[in-house]
Amino acid sequence: MKRTGIRLAAAVAVVAVAVTSLSSCGDSGAASDSKSLTYWSMWTENEPQAAVLKSAIAAFEKDTGIKVDVQWQGRTVLEKVAPTLVTGKVPDLVDHTDDKLYPTLAQPGRARDLSGVLAGPATGEKEKLSETGVQRYMGHLRKSPDGVGTWMIPYEVLSVGLWYNGADRDVKAPATWDDLMDTCAALKKEKRACIAVDGDQGAYTAWWLDYLVDRIGGDGTMAEAIKDKTGAGWGDPAVKDAAAKVAELVDKGYLIKGYDASKYPEQQNRWAEGKAGFILNGSWLPTETGKFAAAGFDARFAPFPSVDGGKGGATTDVRLLGFCVPRQARHADAAEKLISYFMAKKRLSGISETAANLTPRDDIDPPKGLTGVKATLESTQPREQLAGSTPEFNEKVLFPAYQKLFFGKTDADGFVADVKELHRAYVKAQG
Numbered sequence: 001m002k003r004t005g006i007r008l009a010a011a012v013a014v015v016a017v018a019v020t021s022l023s024s025c026g027d028s029g030a031a032s033d034s035k036s037l038t039y040w041s042m043w044t045e046n047e048p049q050a051a052v053l054k055s056a057i058a059a060f061e062k063d064t065g066i067k068v069d070v071q072w073q074g075r076t077v078l079e080k081v082a083p084t085l086v087t088g089k090v091p092d093l094v095d096h097t098d099d100k101l102y103p104t105l106a107q108p109g110r111a112r113d114l115s116g117v118l119a120g121p122a123t124g125e126k127e128k129l130s131e132t133g134v135q136r137y138m139g140h141l142r143k144s145p146d147g148v149g150t151w152m153i154p155y156e157v158l159s160v161g162l163w164y165n166g167a168d169r170d171v172k173a174p175a176t177w178d179d180l181m182d183t184c185a186a187l188k189k190e191k192r193a194c195i196a197v198d199g200d201q202g203a204y205t206a207w208w209l210d211y212l213v214d215r216i217g218g219d220g221t222m223a224e225a226i227k228d229k230t231g232a233g234w235g236d237p238a239v240k241d242a243a244a245k246v247a248e249l250v251d252k253g254y255l256i257k258g259y260d261a262s263k264y265p266e267q268q269n270r271w272a273e274g275k276a277g278f279i280l281n282g283s284w285l286p287t288e289t290g291k292f293a294a295a296g297f298d299a300r301f302a303p304f305p306s307v308d309g310g311k312g313g314a315t316t317d318v319r320l321l322g323f324c325v326p327r328q329a330r331h332a333d334a335a336e337k338l339i340s341y342f343m344a345k346k347r348l349s350g351i352s353e354t355a356a357n358l359t360p361r362d363d364i365d366p367p368k369g370l371t372g373v374k375a376t377l378e379s380t381q382p383r384e385q386l387a388g389s390t391p392e393f394n395e396k397v398l399f400p401a402y403q404k405l406f407f408g409k410t411d412a413d414g415f416v417a418d419v420k421e422l423h424r425a426y427v428k429a430q431g
Contacts, residue, residue, distance in 0.1 A: 034330075034333050036067040036069065037067075037068055037092040037334040037338065038068075039091060039335070039338070040071050040073050040093070041077065041094075042096045043072055047355075051355075052350035053070075056347045063341075064337065064341075071091075077096060078104045081094055082104055085105075085328070091329070092330065092332060093323060094323070094324050095322060097320065098322070099319065099388030102144075105324055105326060106324075110326055111151035111327060113151065114151065114153050114323075114336065115149075115150040118134065122340050132345075134153070139382075140384065142389070151324060152322050153322050153323045153339050155360070156357050156360075157358040158321065158357070159282065159316055159319070159358075160281065160319075161281075161301050161316065161373065161376065162278055163271070163278065163279050163300065167296050167297060167298040168277065171183060175305060175306065177212075177307045180278070183278075185252075187277050188252070188254065193256035194254040194255070194276065195277065196275065196279045197280065198259070198263070198264040198266060199261065199262050199407065202402075203399075204280070205403070207385070208406075213238050213242040215307045215310045216238040217242075219383055221238050221239075222387060226390055227387070230427075231423035232420075234419050234423065246405060256276045260407045267279075269289055269292040272290075272294070272299070273293070273294050274294040283301070283357065283373045285299065286368070287357075301373045301376065302372070303376050303380065313380075315380055315381045315383040316381070317385035318385070319388065323339045351364075358370055358377070393426065397423050397426045400422060401419035402415065
């Protein structure tokens, strides 16, 4: 994925800093009537989101007289922000995904409380920003240790679910795991692949396990297993059951041929060409595969199916992308004004119309192909996908153990044993 930031730099350096228990407004030394601000963005200058932001910034400068020094830093922006938390020369505004912003700014208590922005109307509007649909996603954000829950204002929403071709008479959205298996069996009889996946993408392959563990064991089961420092969480029966279901996909040949040796985006493009029935992927998929889609291809999104007897509810993966103001920002007031300005419907609509992504506002229509994603997000509870706050753990523990299972080199018992062993070694190495 190139546009939205899910496939970002693996881990962001987190600077260990002492955090004092000061009020969110009193510790930054911020001015109250700033005439400028510095904004470091995760986008590069030639991306669609950057075009939308540029337009809004130009209008903001004209309307307010506040000068914005914007630097298009790209996906590694937070690696550059982290050292400034020690020097104090921080940018006034940054943006990124919530899983990257949390460990860099929120967790160490370095993120400003933006609840005032959420409680007020976006610039030029009467309705509170929290009442436009944005509030639905705020509960997804983990609170910082100092109790700040609104350390980010999201302007783009990403999700992951099961995609299929609505024009394919042999494929339909499965309500349950058994429904999916029945469709896979029918497609195999027709010598068609059921599921496409790019095997070189650890997160893409592990979404199958992630969703299944939570559908079977209950929401948050996967995250608890990852957080358990003893490694015992992997002994939860839901983990083994989920791993067995993944092994079934492999053993029955339901995964597209060559997935274990493919390089992104080979298999997602083959899916768009009609070479497979389903793909578990993100809301960015229609944009990325559009030029490869077969004639009449109708990309549709479905929630991950339930599992009969499972404890998990109808939750949907969410990753938020948005603004954060460092607590040390000297022009935080101007940064908040820019956030409020950009979150107005007339400007935020560009994320849908130009960047072809979802926004958190209910009154902004989704781009073509993402209607189903928006409907699903509005009717289900959001959940954190693949414990996004643990990228290093995923790379060193989960993905290596899981790859053996997903590539047919071990079974469910073997996976559980492997992940426990790697987990304990990882914790020991961390001291």
